[in-house]
Structures are given as C-alpha cells and as structure tokens.
Amino acid sequence: xxxxxxxxxxxxxxxxxxxxxQECLRAGEDILIHWLxxxxxxxxxxxxxxxxxxxxxxxxxxxxxSFNACRETCRELAYHYxxxxxxxxxxxxxxxxSMAWMLAKHLVLFVGGKLQVAELGExxxxxxxxxxxxxxxxxxxx
Amino acid sequence: MTILIDKTDRQExxxxxxxxxxxxxxxxxxxxxxxxxxxxTRAVGKALGLELVEIKDWNCCGAMEVKNIDPEIQTYLSSxxxxxxxxxxxxxxxxxxxNGCYHNLKKAEYDLxxxxxxRAVTEKISKKAGHETYKSGDVETIHALDWIKFGYGEDExxxxxxxxxxxxxxxxxxxxxxxxxxxxxxEKDQGGDSESTSKPHYMDDLLAIAGAExxxxxxxxxxxxxxxxxxxxxxxxxxxxxILEAAEAAGAEVIATECPTxxxxxEMHQIRALKRLSKDTNVKVVYFTQLxxxxxxxxxxxxxxxxxxxxxxGFMKQKGIA
Numbered sequence: 001x002x003x004x005x006x007x008x009x010x011x012x013x014x015x016x017x018x019x020x021x022q023e024c025l026r027a028g029e030d031i032l033i034h035w036l037x038x039x040x041x042x043x044x045x046x047x048x049x050x051x052x053x054x055x056x057x058x059x060x061x062x063x064x065x066s067f068n069a070c071r072e073t074c075r076e077l078a079y080h081y082x083x084x085x086x087x088x089x090x091x092x093x094x095x096x097x098s099m100a101w102m103l104a105k106h107l108v109l110f111v112g113g114k115l116q117v118a119e120l121g122e123x124x125x126x127x128x129x130x131x132x133x134x135x136x137x138x139x140x141x142x
Numbered sequence: 143m144t145i146l147i148d149k150t151d152r153q154e155x156x157x158x159x160x161x162x163x164x165x166x167x168x169x170x171x172x173x174x175x176x177x178x179x180x181x182x183t184r185a186v187g188k189a190l191g192l193e194l195v196e197i198k199d200w201n202c203c204g205a206m207e208v209k210n211i212d213p214e215i216q217t218y219l220s221s222x223x224x225x226x227x228x229x230x231x232x233x234x235x236x237x238x239x240x241n242g243c244y245h246n247l248k249k250a251e252y253d254l255x256x257x258x259x260x261r262a263v264t265e266k267i268s269k270k271a272g273h274e275t276y277k278s279g280d281v282e283t284i285h286a287l288d289w290i291k292f293g294y295g296e297d298e299x300x301x302x303x304x305x306x307x308x309x310x311x312x313x314x315x316x317x318x319x320x321x322x323x324x325x326x327x328x329e330k331d332q333g334g335d336s337e338s339t340s341k342p343h344y345m346d347d348l349l350a351i352a353g354a355e356x357x358x359x360x361x362x363x364x365x366x367x368x369x370x371x372x373x374x375x376x377x378x379x380x381x382x383x384x385i386l387e388a389a390e391a392a393g394a395e396v397i398a399t400e401c402p403t404x405x406x407x408x409e410m411h412q413i414r415a416l417k418r419l420s421k422d423t424n425v426k427v428v429y430f431t432q433l434x435x436x437x438x439x440x441x442x443x444x445x446x447x448x449x450x451x452x453x454x455x456g457f458m459k460q461k462g463i464a
Contacts, residue, residue, distance in 0.1 A: 069318055069365045072340055076360035095391065099360055102388040106364050109384060113377040117370065 001030050004112055011105035021084040021097055024104040025053060028077050031111045032056040038115055051078045070110050077103040154292060154335070161284065161293030165233035166194035167223055169203055169243035176240070176402030178446030182431035183239050183286055185444050189435070190294045190302070194237070197223060198230045203238075203246040213253075214263040220250035221264045224283070225276035239286035239431070241319040241401035245326070247283040252326040254278035285320065286431065287337075287344040287400060296351055305353030306437030310461055313359040313394035313425070314345045315385065317404035321363060345400055345430050352437035357392040361385050368403040371410070379418060382411035386423040395461075396454070398430045405429060409451040426454035436463050 002010065007027055029052055033043040036059060048054035057074040061067035080100035084093055172180035187194050200223050202208070204216025224247060227236045238244040253260035255278040268275040290299070321327065321339035330337045337344055342363065346356045364385060367378035386408065389397050399405040408427045415421045428450065435445035442448060442455050442464040458464035 068322060072363045073361070075340065080360065098391050099358075099388065102384055102391065103360055105384050106361060106381065106388075109377065109380050110365055110367075113367065113370075113374065113381070117374050117377070 001033060002027075004031070004034055004115060007031055007034075007108050008112055011101070011108045021081050021100050024097075024100040025051075025077060025081050027104045028074065028107045029053050029056060031108045032060055032074075035060055035111050035115060049078070051081075053078060066114075070107055073103055073107050073110070077107065154295070157288075157292035158295055160235055160282070161192070161237075161289050163193040163195065163233070164235040164237040164284070164289060164293070165227035165231045165281075166196045167200055167203075167227070167236050167238045167243055167247070168196065169200075169238060169240045170205070171240050171242070171402035175406050176429075178449040179239060179402055179405070179429045179431060181444075181446035181449075182429055182435050185440055186290065186431050186435045186438070189438050189440060190290070190299075192289065192293050195231050195233055197227045197233075197236070199226060203243045205242055205246065209246070214260055215267075216246060217250045217253045217260045218264045218267045220246045221254060221276040222268070222271070222273065223247065224250065224281045225268065225274050228276065228281050229274045234280070235282045235284060237284050237286060237289045239400070240403075241285075241317055242403060244283065244285045245319040248326045250276075251278055251283060285344075285400070287348065290434070291344055291348060296347065299348070299351050303352045303434075303437045306439070307349065307433060307463060308353040310354045310433075310463060311357055311393050311395045312349055312354040312433070313357050313389035313392055313397050314342075314349065314362055314430075315359070315389070315397050315399055315404060315408070316342045316345065316362050317368070317399075317401040318363060318365050319401065319403075345398055349398060349430060349433060352434055354398075354433065357389075357394045359389060359392050359394065361388045366404050366407045366411075368407045371407055375414070376418070378407060379411045379414045382408055383415040383419065383421055383423070386412055386415070386425055387421075389425050390423055394425055395457070396426045396428050396433070398428060398433055400430050406451070412452065426457055427452040428454055433463075 007030055010027055032053065033056065036043045036056065041059065044055050044059045046055040048058055053074050057071060061071065077100060080096050080103060083096045084100060087093065168180050184194060202219055203223060204219040208219060209216040224236060227233050236247060238247055254264060265275045321330065321342055324339045327339060330339050350356055365381060366385060367381040371378045397408060399408065405427060412423055432445040432447055436442065436458065442458060447455055447458065447464065455464060
C-alpha cells in the first residue's frame, strides 16, 4: 500500500490520460485504509455493492459523522469506475477517466487533510461540536 | 363529474400559497461578503412577485463557531430567529439563502423535536431573554431554491424566462451543508419532486428552465474546505482547485453556487491557486440567483454581478446574457 505522501503525489502529478481507473479506485481505498489504521481500526475486507471502497467509507463513518462528507465522492468514484470498465469503448471514456481521477484526488486531499487536521469536514457536515466527544451534556449550567 | 387531483399537485399548490410571502433570514454573510447574493435574491423575488419580510431583529444562527463551543447555544440562537419570525414578523415560513443558516435552523428544528436537553436549554434562555420560546414544528425553514421552485412554480418560470441562459454551460455546486447530515432534512429523499441528498438537483432544475446546459458534475456536494480557509489555507486551496478543474473538465463555463461560504471560497482560492500553485482556472463563479435574474432580463448591476470577486461581467456580455 502506498504511503499518504505517495498517494498525494500520485493525485497531484498523475496524467489522467495514462492512468487506469483501477489505480484511481485503489488510491481511494488506500487513503481510507490509512485513516482507519490511524484510528486503530482493522480495515474491512468486505465489499458494499461490489466495492471495498464503499465498505471502507461506511466503516470510517461509524462514530464519525464528518466522514460522511466523502460518501458521495466514494459513490461517484465507484460509478465512474463502472462507466469506464463496462463501456471501455465509449466516446466519453477519456473524460470519464479524467473525472474518476479528480474524484480520487478529492478523496485523497479530503481524507489526507483529515489525517492532518481531524476536524476537516466536521464543521459543516456532522452537526457535532468539536469539544463534545459524544452526545454529552451541554456546558450551560442549568 | 369527479375531478381527480394528484397528491403532488395538491402539495405544490399548497407550497405555492405558503411560499408566496415568507420571512427572510439573510444572516450575516448576505449582509457582508455575500451581498451580491442578497441583492440578487431580493431582485429575483421582486421580479417574480414573491414577497420577503425580513425578520425583525434577527441574530446570528450560531454558525460554525458557537456550534463548536456549545451546540445547545447554537440551537437556542437559531430558535430565537424562528421565534422572531413567528411572533414578531408573523410568518410561518422562513427562507434562508445561506446554506449555513439553513442548515443550522434545520438542525435546531431537529434538536428541539428530539432532544429534551435542547428544549430545556432553549426554554430557559428564551425566558431569561424575555421572548417567546420557539416550539418545533411552528415554522417551516426553506432554502432560496425551494422558495423559487415552489413559490413561483417551474411551469410559470418557463413562461417567464424563455431560455435566457441558452448556450451557457453550468456546473451546479451545492456544497456540503445543503444536504448533510441527512437526518435534519426529513423532507428530502422522499421521491417525487423532493430534493435528493446524494444528488441534489433543484438548482439544476431551475437553471435548466432558464436555458442553461447543466454539465455532469460529480463533485457537486464535495467539501470545499470552507471552514478551514484560515486554519489550513493550503488544503482549502487544493480542494477548491480540484473542484474548479473538475468543473472545467466537465465542460462548464460557470459554476453556479447557492452558498456564500462555498462561493467566496471558490472565488478566493481560485486567485490563491494561481498565486501559490501557478494553477490558472477560468471558470466563472456566479450565484444561481444572479443567473436567474439575468435570464429574466435584469441587468448585471441589478443582480450585483459587478460585486463578485470572480469577474464575469465581460464574459456574460460576450455570451449575450448580460
């Protein structure tokens, strides 16, 4: 598995014209695995709807609602993977591949960013205060 | 003779009546950095005959800062806005164009419906502050997209606009707070003409009516790193740059926005990406209300286009839109 730095270098420098869509999918899986390992969790080998990527995202979002901020990105990446692999001769294959690469890039940047600053995505999507580890009491004195 | 009326038709008629006149909650962004969004929202509403009653004495919704210190206080602050809309402005629908405000009012509604603690804190502070305590369900919170789509109606909009944005390729960018987390938006994902949380389409629908060609844009709800624009600017710049490049790769000339945080993030990091990363993107960033307004024949100045950081006046003129 590639390191986070290698993944970031891959999405920054890869030429989408020569990358296989499998590489994009794998980059997405790898960054999710890094995040799970950093949180002392065993990355699942299960698949969801045929994709390990979706199972890993679901595993990551358990207990961390902010992780749902990348749910659609994962689903779109899986969708573009299907488009490219099921219709390899389609006239739009090159642009679909390019989009898959950008989706992988977003995933690597977002989850990589969360590895550096855990709160990335927490402000907007989780509706959960940073100072509250769980649904605990308000600090307001009643 | 029995006339059968479809359930969806009945709901739309009811929304049309309800949304004709609504309480307006601009929030702090629309009074400041997103002033063009405020201007264009008011101009479009006026042109469509929809009435806005600005909430008297409105306050901060709790935004991101308060929520992260104490979410219960954020719930209270949002509840005060809803209470003022109901009791001072005498309205039962609040329209919030800012995704942050919209999100927080929805969250407050959910918390007050489901959490004893939220109800207790809100009641206590409301009493202390000397205003009516807001009770969940008394007011409906909607976004500017709901307001135009249902308050005016899509069929009527078709008649009004007649393809004013013809030839304009648009990527619709909704950002994260419009649909997440799903549980605070119970009206979404209900089939029919309800909004989708995984693939939102209301902005696509409205701009398609205006004649725009919406491109397939898979990053329409991706995080722009908006809240980290100060604490981790480089990360925000990279996230935004990827969104801008993806929009261009999808063939878009314009990114349509409906959130002031996303909008200013896209505009500012577009400039920063050029300065810091030498990455130039040319896609224009425009509020959907500005596009709708121009499609209806309003001048660029009338919808505040000249006040955007992303300069699109010349481009719109070239396209024959402005």
